[in-house]
Amino acid sequence: MFWNKINPKKLFSQEILDYQVKTKKLGLINYVNLDNAATTPPLLGVENGVKKYLTGYGSVHRGAGTKSKISTDIYERSRNVIKKFVNSKIDDYVIFCGNTTGGINTAAYFFSFLAGKIMVSSVEHSSSWLPWIKTEGVKLLGEKQNTLSEMEKINNQIQKLGRSQVIQYDVNKNFEFDLPDIERELKENKIKVVVLTASSNITGYCPDIKSVGKLAHKYGAYFLVDACQFLQHHKIDMQEMGIDFLIASGHKFYAPYGGGFLIGPKKFLDEFLPYQIGGGNLPYITEQGEFFRYKNQMAHDPGTPNAVGAVAMMYAIEVMEKLGLKNIEKFERKLSERLFDYLSKNPKIQLYVRKEHLSTVLPFNIKGKNPIEVAEKLNSDYGIGVRAGSFCVYQVVRKLLKITDEKDIIKSIKCGESEKVPALVRASISLCNNEQDIDRIIAALEKLTK
Numbered sequence: 465m466f467w468n469k470i471n472p473k474k475l476f477s478q479e480i481l482d483y484q485v486k487t488k489k490l491g492l493i494n495y496v497n498l499d500n501a502a503t504t505p506p507l508l509g510v511e512n513g514v515k516k517y518l519t520g521y522g523s524v525h526r527g528a529g530t531k532s533k534i535s536t537d538i539y540e541r542s543r544n545v546i547k548k549f550v551n552s553k554i555d556d557y558v559i560f561c562g563n564t565t566g567g568i569n570t571a572a573y574f575f576s577f578l579a580g581k582i583m584v585s586s587v588e589h590s591s592s593w594l595p596w597i598k599t600e601g602v603k604l605l606g607e608k609q610n611t612l613s614e615m616e617k618i619n620n621q622i623q624k625l626g627r628s629q630v631i632q633y634d635v636n637k638n639f640e641f642d643l644p645d646i647e648r649e650l651k652e653n654k655i656k657v658v659v660l661t662a663s664s665n666i667t668g669y670c671p672d673i674k675s676v677g678k679l680a681h682k683y684g685a686y687f688l689v690d691a692c693q694f695l696q697h698h699k700i701d702m703q704e705m706g707i708d709f710l711i712a713s714g715h716k717f718y719a720p721y722g723g724g725f726l727i728g729p730k731k732f733l734d735e736f737l738p739y740q741i742g743g744g745n746l747p748y749i750t751e752q753g754e755f756f757r758y759k760n761q762m763a764h765d766p767g768t769p770n771a772v773g774a775v776a777m778m779y780a781i782e783v784m785e786k787l788g789l790k791n792i793e794k795f796e797r798k799l800s801e802r803l804f805d806y807l808s809k810n811p812k813i814q815l816y817v818r819k820e821h822l823s824t825v826l827p828f829n830i831k832g833k834n835p836i837e838v839a840e841k842l843n844s845d846y847g848i849g850v851r852a853g854s855f856c857v858y859q860v861v862r863k864l865l866k867i868t869d870e871k872d873i874i875k876s877i878k879c880g881e882s883e884k885v886p887a888l889v890r891a892s893i894s895l896c897n898n899e900q901d902i903d904r905i906i907a908a909l910e911k912l913t914k
C-alpha cells in the first residue's frame with residue numbers, strides 16, 4: 465500500500481514496523497502507532513546515518529584528532545542542511561537545543577532584555593507561551609535577593625509580572641485567527657515579538673503564517689514561529705513567509721535523538737550573551753575572569769553539543785527531501801481523510817476538527833466515555849497507541865469542550881487529583897502509518913461505540 469513514491473515499509477526498520485504487543489482482545493499483534501504528534505519513530509535513513517556517524521564519533525569542536533574533525537564537519541553540515549530545508553537567510557544562525565521547549569526558552573531569554581510585550585496565540589502549546597511569562601517575570605522582578613522561604617511568594621510574583629507582558633490573541637468561532645484582531649493588538653501595544661504556532665497540535669489548523677508575519681513586521685515586531693507540528697508535513701520557507709525565528713524538535717520529524725533547533729538572525733543573536741555559557745562557546749577568559757565573545761553561532765553552542773541529535777535531524781531532512789514534502793502531504797492526507805470520514809459519520813463520536821483544517825491530527829471523544837479510559841482501552845485491548853489529555857493547550861481544549869467554569873478543575877488539582885482535567889483523545893498520523901492502521905482503529909472504535 466503506497467501512493468506516489470511513498471512506501472512506509474521501506475522507510476522504517478523491520479523491528480519498528482513489526483513491533484508486537486500483547487492485547488486483551490486480539491492476542492499478540494503488531495502495534496499501531498497513532499501518537500505521532502507527540503513523537504515519531506526514527507526513519508531507517510536516520511538510524512543508519514546515526515550508526516555510521518557514531519563509528520567516527522569524536523569530540524565536536526574540541527579535538528585535533530581525525531574523529532574529532534570528521535564529527536565536527538558533519539555536525540556543522542547539519543546546520544546548513546537545516547537552513548536550506550527551511551530556506552533561512554544565508555547568515556541566520558542555527559542554535560541547537562534539546563527540543564522546541566528549549567528553543568523557545570532560549571528565545572524568551574534574549575527577548576527579555578528588550579523593551580516591549582510579547583503576543584502569543586491562544587492555540588500555542590504551553591511551551592511557546594509559558595517561557596515568555598517566566599523570563600519576562602524574572603526580568604521585571606529585578607535584582608532583589610531572597611531567602612528560600614520567600615520563594616513561593618516570588619514564584620507567584622514572577623507569574624503575575626510575566627503575564628502582564630504577554631498578550632494572547634484568540635481564534636474566532638471557526639477556530640481561525642482574524643487578522644484585524646491581531647492588528648488591533650499590535651496597534652494598541654508595543655509588541656517586540658509575535659509568536660505563532662504553524663500547526664495546532666490539537667486540531668492541525670495551519671494559520672496564514674505569511675499574513676501574520678507581515679502584520680508583525682508592519683508594527684516593528686519580530687516574528688517567531690513554532691514549526692514543530694508543521695515542517696514534517698508542509699514546506700516552510702522562512703524568507704518567503706517572513707519568519708525571523710523558527711523552532712522545531714527533531715523527535716517530531718523522525719529524528720528522536722534529543723535534538724531541536726532555533727534559527728534566528730545573526731544581527732540579533734550577536735548582540736547577546738549566550739543563554740547558556742560555560743566551555744566551548746567563548747574564545748578566551750582573562751586572569752580577572754573577563755570573557756571574550758564569539759560573533760558567530762559557536763557563541764550559542766555551549767558545552768559538548770548533542771551532535772547525534774543534530775546530525776539525526778540532518779539525516780531525517782535528507783530522507784524527507786528525497787520523498788518530497790508534497791508527496792508526504794498527499795500520503796498522510798489520504799490516511800487522515802480515511803479516519804476523518806469514519807469519525808465524522810459515527811454518531812457516538814464527537815469529532816473536534818473541521819474538514820477544512822484537517823492535517824494529520826484527529827481529536828475526538830466517544831460521547832459519554834472517559835477519554836483517558838478510551839485511550840487506555842485502545843492500547844490494552846487493541847494494541848493502538850493514541851494520546852488522551854489536554855496536550856498542553858488547555859485554552860483550546862476548554863473551548864472545544866465548552867468549559868467556562870474552571871472552579872471544580874482547580875479544586876481537584878489542588879487536592880492532587882487529575883481526573884477533572886479536560887481531555888480529548890487524539891489520533892495522529894505520520895509516514896509510519898498505513899491503511900491497515902487506520903482500519904485497525906476504525907474496527908476498535910466500532911467495538912467501543914457499540
Ligand SMILES: Cc1ncc(COP(=O)(O)O)c(C=O)c1O
Nearest residue numbers: 563564565589591665692693713
Ligand atoms: C505545537 C507544539 N509546540 C511545542 C511542543 C513542545 O515540543 P517539545 O516537547 O519537543 O519541546 C509541542 C509538543 O507536543 C507541540 O506540539
